[in-house]
Amino acid sequence: MFLDAAELAKHNTASSCWIVVDGKVYDVTQYLEQHPGGAAILLKQGGTDATAKFRTVHSPDVLEYLPKGSYVGKIDPTALKSLTTELSSSKPATTSILPPSPSASPPPTSLLSPPAPNGPPHIAHCVTVSDFEPAAKAVLSQNVFSYISSSANSGLSLQGNLSSWSSIKFRPRVLRDVQHVSAKSTIFGHASPFPFYVSAMGLLGRGHPNAEAELVRGLARRGAHAMISSESSLPMEEIVAALRDEQQKLASQDASNMQGSGFPPSQLHFQLYVHADHSVTLSRIRRAKAAGFKSIWVTVDTASLGKRTSDRRVQAAEALEVGLESAAEQAGVGRNTGFYPPTAHFKPSLSWEDIVWIKKEWGGPLVLKGVQCAEDAKLALEHGCEGILLSNHGGRQAHTAPDALTTLLEIRTYCPEVLGKLDIFVDGGLRDGADVLKAICLGATAVGVGRPFFYALAAYGSKGVERCIDILSEELATGMRLTGITSLDEALPDRVNASRLLNEMWRPEKSRL
Ligand code: HEM
Numbered sequence: 001m002f003l004d005a006a007e008l009a010k011h012n013t014a015s016s017c018w019i020v021v022d023g024k025v026y027d028v029t030q031y032l033e034q035h036p037g038g039a040a041i042l043l044k045q046g047g048t049d050a051t052a053k054f055r056t057v058h059s060p061d062v063l064e065y066l067p068k069g070s071y072v073g074k075i076d077p078t079a080l081k082s083l084t085t086e087l088s089s090s091k092p093a094t095t096s097i098l099p100p101s102p103s104a105s106p107p108p109t110s111l112l113s114p115p116a117p118n119g120p121p122h123i124a125h126c127v128t129v130s131d132f133e134p135a136a137k138a139v140l141s142q143n144v145f146s147y148i149s150s151s152a153n154s155g156l157s158l159q160g161n162l163s164s165w166s167s168i169k170f171r172p173r174v175l176r177d178v179q180h181v182s183a184k185s186t187i188f189g190h191a192s193p194f195p196f197y198v199s200a201m202g203l204l205g206r207g208h209p210n211a212e213a214e215l216v217r218g219l220a221r222r223g224a225h226a227m228i229s230s231e232s233s234l235p236m237e238e239i240v241a242a243l244r245d246e247q248q249k250l251a252s253q254d255a256s257n258m259q260g261s262g263f264p265p266s267q268l269h270f271q272l273y274v275h276a277d278h279s280v281t282l283s284r285i286r287r288a289k290a291a292g293f294k295s296i297w298v299t300v301d302t303a304s305l306g307k308r309t310s311d312r313r314v315q316a317a318e319a320l321e322v323g324l325e326s327a328a329e330q331a332g333v334g335r336n337t338g339f340y341p342p343t344a345h346f347k348p349s350l351s352w353e354d355i356v357w358i359k360k361e362w363g364g365p366l367v368l369k370g371v372q373c374a375e376d377a378k379l380a381l382e383h384g385c386e387g388i389l390l391s392n393h394g395g396r397q398a399h400t401a402p403d404a405l406t407t408l409l410e411i412r413t414y415c416p417e418v419l420g421k422l423d424i425f426v427d428g429g430l431r432d433g434a435d436v437l438k439a440i441c442l443g444a445t446a447v448g449v450g451r452p453f454f455y456a457l458a459a460y461g462s463k464g465v466e467r468c469i470d471i472l473s474e475e476l477a478t479g480m481r482l483t484g485i486t487s488l489d490e491a492l493p494d495r496v497n498a499s500r501l502l503n504e505m506w507r508p509e510k511s512r513l
C-alpha cells in the first residue's frame with residue numbers, strides 16, 4: 001500500500017516530521033534532536049520529498065543510522081511526481097556556480113549554495129594551498145564554509161596545528177648535487193609519488209556536486225593516495241568505481257599518446273568511524289574489504305563529536321529561521337549536554353577490545369587515526385596495529401589538543417622503539433609542501449592534508465585537486481633541493497632543528513612509560 005502526498009504533507013512539524021528519500025517515507029521525528037546537521041535542516045524538508053537535498057549531502061548509507069521503526073512505507077510514485085513539481089515551482093533550484101569539470105560535466109543545478117556573484121578567482125591565482133580557502137569562500141554558502149573551516153571550542157587546537165610546522169626549522173646542507181630529486185615513497189607497500197595523501201573528510205558533496213568521485217578523478221591524474229571517509233556523500237563502491245573509470249581513461253589516453261603519465265596508480269584507504277550499532281560497523285568493514293581499499297584507518301579521537309563552535313552558531317540561526325526556538329537554544333550547548341552518555345552515532349564505549357576484533361575482521365593493515373600521546377602509541381604496537389596517525393582531527397575534537405609534530409617528538413623521546421615497528425603518519429595544519437620534509441626527517445611515513453583539498457575541490461573541482469597536489473609537490477621538491485636532500489631516505493633528524501617544539505613537549509614528572 002502506498003502513502004499519498006496529502007498524508008505526507010501533514011507531517012511537517014517538530015512533533016511529527018516525515019521526509020521522503022528515494023520514494024521511501026521516513027519518520028524522523030525522534031531523530032531530529034540527534035541529527036548532527038541540526039534539527040532545522042530536517043524540519044525544512046518535513047512533509048516533502050527530501051531526495052535532492054539529501055543526495056547533495058549524504059550517501060544512502062546514513063539511513064541505517066535512523067532508529068528502528070523509522071521507515072513508514074513507500075509513497076505513491078504519481079503523488080511523488082506532483083509533489084516534486086509542486087516543490088520545484090515554489091522553490092526554484094539555484095544555478096550552479098561551479099566551473100565545468102574537465103572529466104565530467106557537473107549537473108546543471110546545485111541545491112547547495114546560492115550563486116556566487118563573481119565565482120572563484122582564476123585558478124592561476126592559487127599559488128599556495130592556502131589560496132584555495134578564499135577561493136572556496138567566494139563560492140560556498142556560509143554554512144558549508146563553516147562546516148569545512150570549523151574547529152573545536154575557541155579554535156586553539158587548530159591554531160596550534162597551523163603554527164607547529166613553522167616552529168621547526170631546517171638545517172640545510174649545501175654542495176650536494178641536487179639536480180635529480182625524488183620524493184617517491186610507499187604506503188603499506190603501495191607506491192606513491194610523494195609522501196603526502198588526502199585526509200579523510202566527510203560530506204564532500206557539500207562542496208561539489210560530484211563529491212568524492214570528483215576528488216578521486218583529480219587524484220588519479222597525479223597518482224596520489226587518499227583516505228576515504230566512512231561519512232562520504234557517495235557510497236564507497238561508487239568512489240572506487242570513479243577512480244577505476246578515471247584510471248581506465250588515463251590508460252587509454254596514454255596508449256594513444258604512446259607515453260605513460262609516469263605516476264603509479266592512486267590507491268584508496270578507508271577511514272572507519274566505529275558506529276554505536278555493531279552491525280553497521282561490521283557491514284562497513286566488509287564492504288570496504290570487498291571494494292578493494294588498501295588499509296583501514298579507525299578514528300579513535302571521536303568518542304563524542306567535538307564542540308564545533310561555528311557549526312553550532314549556524315545551526316542555531318537555521319533553527320531560529322524556522323521558528324524552532326528550543327532547538328536553536330539546544331544547538332548552542334550541543335546534543336551531548338551534561339554528563340549523560342552521548343546517544344548519537346559514534347560508539348562512546350570504544351576501547352582496545354574493539355580494535356582487536358576490527359583487526360581480525362579486516363585482515364589487512366590497520367592504522368589508529370587520532371593517537372595523541374606516547375602511551376597510546378605504545379599500546380597500538382602491543383595491540384598489533386600496523387600504523388598510527390598522530391592527529392587531533394584538524395583541531396575539530398579535543399580543546400587544546402597537541403599538534404601532531406609535538407606528539408611525534410614525544411614518541412621519539414619516550415618510546416622510540418615504536419618508530420621502527422609502526423608506520424607513523426601525521427596530519428593537521430600542513431599548508432606547505434616543504435614542511436612535509438620536516439615530518440619525514442622526524443620519522444614519519446607520510447603526511448595527511450585535509451581542508452586545502454576540500455577548498456580546492458569546492459572552488460575548481462578535480463582541476464583544483466590536481467593543482468593542490470602540484471603546489472605541494474613542487475614546494476616539496478624545491479624544499480629538498482634547498483636542504484640538500486635528493487631522496488627521502490636522506491631525510492634524517494639532523495636536518496631539522498626541533499628545539500622549540502621540544503621545549504613545549506610534555507615531560508612526565510615520574511615516567512610511567
Ligand atoms: C534522514 C536521515 C539522515 C540521517 C540519518 C543523517 C545523518 C547525518 C550524520 C551522521 C551526519 C554527520 C556526518 C559527519 O559529520 O561526518 C549528518 C550531517 C549533516 N546532515 Fe544529515 N542525515 C539525514 C538527513 C539529512 C538531510 C535530509 C539533510 C539535508 C536536507 C541533511 C544535512 C546534513 C548536513 C548539512 C550535515 C552536516 C552538519 C555539520 O555542519 O557538521 N541530513 N547527517
Ligand SMILES: Cc1cc2nc3c(=O)[nH]c(=O)nc-3n(C[C@H](O)[C@H](O)[C@H](O)COP(=O)(O)O)c2cc1C
Pocket residue numbers: 147148149161199200201202229230231271299369391392393394395396427428429430448449450451452454
Ligand atoms: C570538513 C572536514 C571533515 C572531516 N571529516 C572527517 C571524517 O569523516 N573522519 C575523520 O576521521 N576525520 C575527518 N576529518 C579530519 C581529517 O581527516 C584530518 O584529520 C584533518 O582535516 C587534518 O587537518 P587539516 O584539515 O588542517 O589538514 C575532517 C576534517 C574536515 C576539515
